[in-house]
Amino acid sequence: MRPRKLSIENFGPYRRRTCVDFDALGEFFLICGPTGSGKSTLFDAMTYCLFGQAPGGRQGFEAELVSDFAQPGEKPLVEFEFSLAGSSYRILRRAPYSKPKRAGGFAEAPPAATLFIASRSSDSGWKVLVDGVKAVNKRVTELIGLTADEFNKIILLPQGEFQQFLEMDSTKRSEVLEKLFPVDLYERITELAKAKTQEAKNGLSSLDAELARLEAELGEEPEAELKSLREEHGSARRTETGAAAALGDAERRLELERNILARRERAERADRTVRELLGREGEEKSRLERIELAKAAAALQALSRVFTNVLAKAEGLALKAGQLSGELAGLELETAAQEKAGQRAEALEGELAEDRRRLYGLEKALLLWRRRLEAEEGLRRARAEEAESARLVSQELGRVEELKREIEALRPAAGEEAQVRARLEELREQKELLAALKDEGGRQRRLFDDKAKLEEELRALREDRRTAEARVREAQARLSRLEAELALVEAANLAAKLKPGQPCPVCGSLEHPALAFEFADKKAASAKELVEAREERIKAASGLASLDARLGLLSSRMEALCEEIAASGRELGRRAAAVSKIVKTLFPGAPPGVSAFDPGRDMEVSDAEEALRLMDDLELVVTRHEAWRGDVEKRLLDFERRREKSEAEGYRLSQALQNLELLRSRADEDRRKTAICQSSLTEIERESGSVDPHPAWEALSLEIQSKGKELEGLRKAKRDWEEAVARVRTRLETILPEEKAAREELEKAKRELAAALAEKGFLPGRGGVSEGLDRALAAALAEARKALLDPALLAAQEKEALAYRESLAAARAAAETEAAQLAEVSGSLGDEKIDLEAARASIESFRLARDEARLRGEKLSLRVDRLEKALFRREGLLEQRSRVEEGSRSLYGLSELLRGEIAGRRLPFKNYVLAMYFREVIRRASIHLSRMSEGRYYLKPEEGQSSGRGRIGLGLRVLDSWTGQDRPSGTLSGGEKFLTSISLALGLADSMREQSGAVSLESVFIDEGFGSLDEESLDRAIRVLDKIRGSRVIGIVSHVPELKTRIPARIEVEKSNAGSGLRQYSGLRAGDV
Amino acid sequence: MRFFHISDLHLGKTLRGYDLLDDQSFILGKIVEAIALRKPDALLIAGDIYDRAVPPVEAVQLFDGFLASALQAADKDMAIVAIPGNHDSGGRLGFGASLLARAGLHIIAKADSEPVVLRDPEGKTWAIWALPFLHQANAPWEDWARKARRPADGGDPGPAGPRMRSQEEMLGLALAKITPRLARNDHNIMVAHCFAAGSKLSESESGFVGSAEQVSPGFFADFDYTALGHLHSCQSPGPKVWYSGAPLAFGVSEAEEERGYIEINLEKEHCRVEFFPLAPKRRIRRALGSFEELLERANVDPGRDDYVEFQLLDREAVMNAVGRLKSLYPRLLAIRQLAFDISLGVESGDREEDSPAWEKRSRGDSLKTAKADFAAFYREMKGSDPAEKEMALFEELAKEAADASP
Secondary structure, rough: OEEEEEEEEEEEOOOOOOEEEEHHOOEEEEEEOOOOOOHHHHHHHHHHHOOOOHHHHHHOOOHHOOOOOOOOOOOOOEEEEEEEEOEEEEEEEEEOEEEEEEOOEEEEOEEEEEEEEEEEOOOOOOOEEEEOOOHHHHHHHHHOOEEEEEHHHHEEEHHHHHHHHHOOHHHHHHHHHHHHHHOHHHHHHOOOOHHHHHHEEEEHHHHHHEEEEHHHHHOOOHHHHHHHHHHHHHHHHHHHHHHHHHHHHHHHHHHHHHHHHHHHHHHHHHHHHHHHHHHHHHHHHHHHHHHHHHHHHHHHHHHHHHHHHHHHHHHHHHHHHEEEHHHHHHOOHHHHHHHHHHHHOOOHHHHHHHHHHHHHHHHHHHHHHHHHHHHHHHHHHHHHHHHHHHHHHHHHHHHHHHHHHHHHHHHOOOOOOHHHHHHHHHHHHHHHHHHHHHHHHHHHHHHHHHHHHHHHHHHHHHHHHHHHHHHHHHHHHHHHHHHHHHHHHHHHHHHHHHOOOOOOOOOOOOOOOOOOOOOOOOEEEEEEEEHHHHHHHHHHHHHHHHHHHHHHHHHHHHHHHHHHHHHHHHHHHHHHHHHHHHHHHHHOOOOOOOOOOOOOOOOOOOOOHHHHHHOOOHHHHHHHHHHHHHHHHHHHHHHHHHHHHHHHHHHHHHOOOOOOOOHHHHHHHHHHHHHHHHHHHHEEEEHHHOOOOOOHHHHHHHHHHHHHHHHHHHHHHHHHHHHHHHHHHHHHHHHHHHHHHHHHHHHHHHHHHHHHHHHHHHOOOOOOOOOOHHHHHHHHHHHHHHHHOHHHHHHHHHHHHHHHHHHHHHHHHHHHHHHHHHHHHHHHOOOOOOHHHHHHHHHHHHHHHHHHHHHHHHHHHHHHHHHHHHHHHHHHHHHHHHHHHHHHHHHHHHHHHOOOOOOOOOOOHHHHHHHHHHHHHHHHHHHHHHHOOOOOOOEEEOOOOOOOOOOOOOOOOEEEOOOOOOEEEOOOHHHHHHHHHHHHHHHHHHHHHHOOOOOOOOOEEEEHHHOOHHHHHHHHHHHHHHHHOOOOOOEEEEEEEHHOOOOEEEEEEEOOOOOOEEEOOOOOOOOOO | EEEEEEOOOOEEOOOOOOHHHHHEEEHHHHHHHHHHHHHOOOOOOOOOOEEOOOOOOHHHHHHHHHHHHHHHHHHOOOOEEEEEOOOOOHHHOOOOOOOHHHHOOEEEEOOOOOOEEEEEOOOOOEEEEEEEEOOOOOHHHHHHHHHHOOOOOOOOOOOOOOOOOOOHHHHHHHHHHHHHHHOOEEEEEEEEEEEEEEOOOOOOOOOOOOOEEEOOHHHOOOOEEEEEEEEOOEEEEOEEEEEOOOOOOOOOOHHOOEEEEEEEEEOOOOEEEEEEEOOOOEEEEEEOOOOOOEEEEHHHHHOOOOEEEOOOOOOOOOOOHHHHHHHHOOEEEEEEEEHHHHHHHOOOOOOOOOHHHHHHOOOOOOHHHHHHHHHHHHHHHHHOOOOHHHHHHHHHHHHHHHHOOO
């Protein structure tokens, strides 16, 4: 099916009548517009127009159809024109709408539809095929072979749904495939096989019942009965045959006798006829003689006509010969004039030959002259080219020279650069020396700083030590005091505890004198105080010790530092001496204020002040040195720059040299060309001379022309005269012999006529031929004319004579035949006498005997027949039964096979075929996909399921060339999925096109999905689509505006406040390279 | 007078996802070198400067740089005449055209623009006419057609919108405006973007060119030279009419073709046209061989930077070919595997033949189809061909089933 034209009015977002001319859009076009502008409404309209229902069977669709923009009472109309299988159809459909009533208000108007077919006979080109909504819907479904839903799925490929197909499971896919491919036949076959198996079983049992009935009817031994009956019948037949033979004989005899009697009568009649004819013999003889004479006279008549003709001819010829002789004499009179004209012509010819030779010479000169002009022009051109190329060469040469000069100028003086480099190197080394000196100076300053710090620290430390010593002393004093006090208190305590008579725990004395002193009020120092005093003393002592240790450490560090300062001073001196040489070169005169580097001095720097001074001087030196080194480096950089520039110039020079080479070769060639032109011109000039031969040539040409004309006239006159003479002579020469021959012929004819007349007896005597012959001839001719008969009369007489002779011969022959036949018939009878009555009687008796036998035979035959038929029927039934049994068996086998229940498997025929279709779809889709993905992706059916139990293999895998592996289709990216689903759609369409039963997909609309592609893939997809679409029409539905620049034939749907409208850019394509 | 003729730069084009800007920049550099050497009087750019109507910024910058360095390299008054092709947006490209013309850059985006007139040392005038790619929007075609007193095609354009005109029709109308003015100049050059009949197409030009879009090269007979753009290989569809072709190849199948620019030397009646091929920075090519061979070759391949499409000839599918190859060839375009084509029965992608099993099926005769399907099914289930009797029985059933169907 191929859509051709769609027009809608008051439909969806379209209020105004809107047309899409698919024919004008060509075979590849775009339907675009923003989302919601009504692109898919076009397809809804198409589907609605065809089937009267919405795709997807949406309820209440018809009510939605009427445009919201339509005024009440405006009819929603759809008109769709399409071609299918070579015919064009048109459907006009009106959706239900509110129709204004005459009395006011609105009534619901029902839908209406009409289907037309293109017809030449009709004025409008269309003929109504079907009218009415139901009839149209039915007819369209028959025509297209699809329901509204299927139609929408296949003709309008919603890319999204194929993506769904891509992602469906096997069962769902099988449902879709079943809709698309005509597999219901296979299902019906399977059903039928089952039903037939059952039917065969039923047939078998009914056969068995009938057989049983027949057996009962036949009795015990039907074969023996049949045999005896047959024998009886045979004898009856024999009797009948005998009687019939006798009857036949008798009848034949009777017939023979009747025949003989008839023959006799006929023989007698023939004899009579012969006799009558013989009686007319004499009369016939005289009639023959008369005929002979008339014939002779007629012959003579012809001869005399010949004679008359010859005479007239001879006379005519004589007259003509006389005329021609006269004419010839007249022509010969002109001979002298003709000779004179001939002489003039010869003279002219001579002159002309001479003139032509001259003309040829002049033409050669002309040619040379023209070549000379051309050569001069060529030389001019070549010189100009040569000059131009020489100019270019010199220009380029100048450029080359200039470049060379520039390069030369840029080249640095030999050795200069090396010198500068060496100097720089030297300066760098010196810089290092200076830096080393500076470092050492810095180091020494740091050492002096350290020494000062150390001295300060030592001073402070010594002070601390003194304080610490005092503290130790104080602590010791306190401790001693506390210990003494304690001893006293303890002694007192002991004494207080002593009892007289008990030994003292200290000295063992049993006597205890009284206390030497009173200490009751004396309080002993507490243990705590004592411990504190002790600790105090230890702390003070250890503080002193640590101060002593630190003092020792710092003193030794001081010594080391002093040593280091001395060493550094020496080093500084050494380095300063090394630098002093540089200083001398830097400050050739007396170094202004740079005293430290007096080379004569012993360089040992030992105090800080001196070092400071040295450093100040060094700063001055370094600054000066830096400046110097900067100069040298700048000079070196300058060299680099010049070299770079020189290299660039060198490159340009090489380019220029190449160019120069080219130009030189061109110049050489141009020079060579000029030389060639020059030499050829010289050559031509030598040949051509210096006079323009044109005027001479023109004069001569004119003269030759006039002479030629004159000569032509003379020649023509002479030719005419000569021709006339020759013509007359020729005619005279032919006519004279003719005349003579005619005379001779005349003589001969005369003689022949005389002889013939004499022979026929009309001319008496033969002697006087010469004298008076003519007269005698005339008389004889008159005589002969009298004997003549009218030709019709003569013919009648001759016919009559012939008839007589023929009837006589016939009568004689008939008589002979009859006689012979009679003899033959009579001979077969012999001598017997003929008695017709007796023969008839015997015939009658034989017939009676025969009829009786026949009656009996027939009765017997009837019985035999009945018995035989019964037996035959039994046999037939038995045979039929075995056949039906056999058939039932194979039907059963087939049925089982078709249901797929064999060897534990379950693969119904239908499912197998579906899987096959699927594989084919995938194969074709794979071809498309591999093209669209530049050979990257392929599709393949999933392996190993086609023979599984109850399932059909409708799984799908995507093969990736890049990785060499397959993967489920779900893992593709959006764009890839889009390409895959388009491939599937096209593969499906291809496969379906091959199938009977389904509508041929001449057009495919691909809905959306292009947004998921990048620029390049979009280009490729469109290109591949255009390439593989074959004869199909492809419409792409998209909101992607980019597509507009790629597909020129398009419909743009525009959206506005007052509903949508279309712009169609149709037919021709703007190309896209 | 000396002219350079280039076209179809397609700046900003991508090739299977690779940006070609670097290559395009390189080739434009070569053209600038040639300009510096040969100093042409004018550079003619015959359309398709950019690959898209709205080019990426980098492409615009590249073209900008090219124009500046070309003018500098010429170091005299060189005119640049450029027209938009079908890929360009005339409106965008033509921005500021009248201002730029003062600097020697003439962008001609309208079908009725004035010519660019140059003078040679002898004072003769050379008019360079230019027609952009013609379409509905770049001229008032309806007016022109009315003035030319040619009725459109008799019928009304209908409610569908303006009528689409063929290229030849539009070219005829545009040239009708130009032709009467040719005699005012001593010489006339034409720059245009169209598909001249009888020309050869390349792969990178999509097969979108209907015959209605072709124009006869005879249209340009009145010009001393016609510089055309649109087709990507250098060719001459008619006397003094030339396509310079694109300076770069854009597809694998174009790898063998030479691409470059045209130099035209015109003196009075004498016209010398020379094509100068340019070597690209990276080639676009196809490599064939077994996977092992290709890897082996890659070790010594100096063109690893090229844009390469691989065709693997192995009989077995190669696993993860992309991993190995992409590491060797960073600009890999595609990998095709012969093994897949073979295993799926699509050996040659161009043929759409039926598979053997499918082919046996008879189209349009459902009975024969059913028989063939049954035989295949029988083999699948029983491993042997059906006996004649079984086939006959099936046929009988199929016929009956088919007759019974509505």
